[in-house]
Amino acid sequence: MSQNILNTASPTGPVQLIVGWDRRLQELFCNVMPLDDEDEGDYTDFLLNPGVGCIDDIKALLDKAGISVPPSMLDAAAADQATNAGNVVRRFAVSGALEQETVF
Numbered sequence: 001m002s003q004n005i006l007n008t009a010s011p012t013g014p015v016q017l018i019v020g021w022d023r024r025l026q027e028l029f030c031n032v033m034p035l036d037d038e039d040e041g042d043y044t045d046f047l048l049n050p051g052v053g054c055i056d057d058i059k060a061l062l063d064k065a066g067i068s069v070p071p072s073m074l075d076a077a078a079a080d081q082a083t084n085a086g087n088v089v090r091r092f093a094v095s096g097a098l099e100q101e102t103v104f
Contacts, residue, residue: 001022001086001087002077002080002086003020003089004018004020004076004090004092005091006069006073006094009067010067011065013034015067016066017030018030018033019058019073021048021084032062038039072097072098073092076090076092076098076103087104088104089101090102
């Protein structure tokens with residue numbers, strides 16, 4: 001499984017966004033979790049619905065939620081899907097710069 005991680009802002013407060021490729025299930029995923037313990041949020045419910053088949057679907061869901069994501073992060077997840085990548089974790093800055101990459 002690949003994980004592309006970004007801590008960013010949302011209309012309800014700071015969130016951690018994880019977009020990646022699950023090679024075992026052969027599907028993209030997107031998780032949005034509030035960074036504020038008091039904010040339960042409801043993003044994860046609609047972002048994990050089946051039918052997220054491509055990066056454009058994920059981008060549309062994030063746009064609808066008012067969450068900006070750098071193109072470089074979405075490009076990395078799309079590349080993971082194209083190469084069936086797994087066992088990689090990347091952390092991105094809001095600017096889109098890759099801050100850290102761990103392959104295991």
